[in-house]
Amino acid sequence: MKKQNGTSHELKAQKISSQLKLPQDVTIGATILTVTGNYEITIENFKGILEYTEECIVIKNKKGMIRITGKKLLIHYFTNDSMMISGIMKQIEFL
Amino acid sequence: MLVILLRYLKGYLVIQLNGHSLERFLNLCANKNLYLWNVKKNQEGYLCSISRECFYELKPIAQKTKTKLSIVKKQGLPFFLFYHRKRKLFFAGVLFCLISVYIMSLHIWDIKIRGNYSYTKEELLKFIQQEKVCCGMKKSKLDGARLEEEIRKKYDSISWVCCEVKGTQLIVTIKETSDYGKKSKFKAPCDLVSNKDGVVLSIITRNGTPQVKKGATIKKGDVLISGVVTLLDDAGEPLETEYVSADGDIIAQTVISYHETIDLYYYEKQYTKKEKNFFGATIFTKYFSYFKNHGDYSHYDEIQDTYTLKLGESFYLPFKFHKITIKEYNLVRKKYTEKEVKEVANRKLALFLKHLKEKKVEIIKNNVKIEVMENQCVLQGDIVTKEAVGKVQKISRENNTQETKEDTP
Incomplete structure (x- = not known):
């Protein structure tokens, strides 16, 4: 799932990069979320964690924030470029 | 799995984080490429795991974010070894075990x-x-x-x-190989002689001089194909005698006389459900078993199960365990009824015929009759069969020399 918040400038950038078949996480810094069922999610290309509790995790990306809500959330691993969250996911929001 | 093993080998710490800006602490850790895993929220703050080397780099970050770090658990091989460093015998045991396994792996068990x-x-x-x-x-x-x-x-x-x-x-x-025996790879001159009495049904000669024709009656020991090949000249006189290894296929009709008696009285094992178990062991090549006592059993079956210790699929260790079970039984004399004995007789005959068929013997006629008498059952009769006959017999040297001498003058 890919997401851009965006002005017309960004939409243009997205169009160009998709036509040139360039990876959008590199060209416009889009965050990549890989969701497995409702129990595991891998996030790449993010800036950092803003909030972490068992029910809610807020992650900052280039343009905004991603909020993941659920139950018994656990950060499986956490490095500079990727992180994996496991638990029971309920909602993924782009703020 | 491999990651878990590597973490265990390198050693890691489970630490408790307390403070006001723990998220910032996590972000700073990520920025410094410090790998954190199993980050879990609890009442006091966060609980997370970090490798042994990275822990020392946490100090400046903790000071910056005013986070309190406390070690909850130390896990992994380095810590395990450190805790047990005074147990010299334990390490000696581990070393001994490894060396002995290595030495044992050099042998066949x-x-x-x-x-x-x-x-x-x-x-x-x-x-x-x-x-x-x-x-x-x-x-x-x-x-x-x-x-x-x-x-x-x-x-x-x-x-x-x-x-x-x-x-x-x-x-x-x-x-x-299944068809061994009839024709060997003799290179010396030899004859093909009959190993049975019968009537020749067909003869194919590959090497040598045929001595019998189709329909001829043969007896055991008769030469079927001779290894002596005589070359004749135009006048029909022998010119040269050559000795070869006779070879060919001879199919003959033979008669097998079958006779078998079955006693009507027989003994049957009746197990008394009394049994005893004994154990033994083979260590390296020595067999040990503690005193085996058969008790008062007059008749018993002995069943031995052997278990070989092994590591994995094919690393057999030189240790075997034996379980010996002794089962008592009583012998009971019984008598077959006519129907039962006929069944037994038929089974025996069928087995005999099956063995013949396995030897590639074709059965043409089966005249075996089953007769039940007072105390015994008699199976008697002839079985007419069709089979390949002939066995190799060396031509004796003396005969050859004599023959050649006779031929020369």
């Missing part, structure tokens, strides 16, 4: 035979032992090629042998 059906495993094992290949010998001293050669030499009907060492197990795989 099990011999398996595959592919045998006419030779028993015991017979082959005995021969292999005679060739100085036995359990406990060094793998490096085993000469597989020589053993294969010896087995092939000793047993003619084994056409292919493969000796393979897998782990600490020697696997001898053999292939037996």
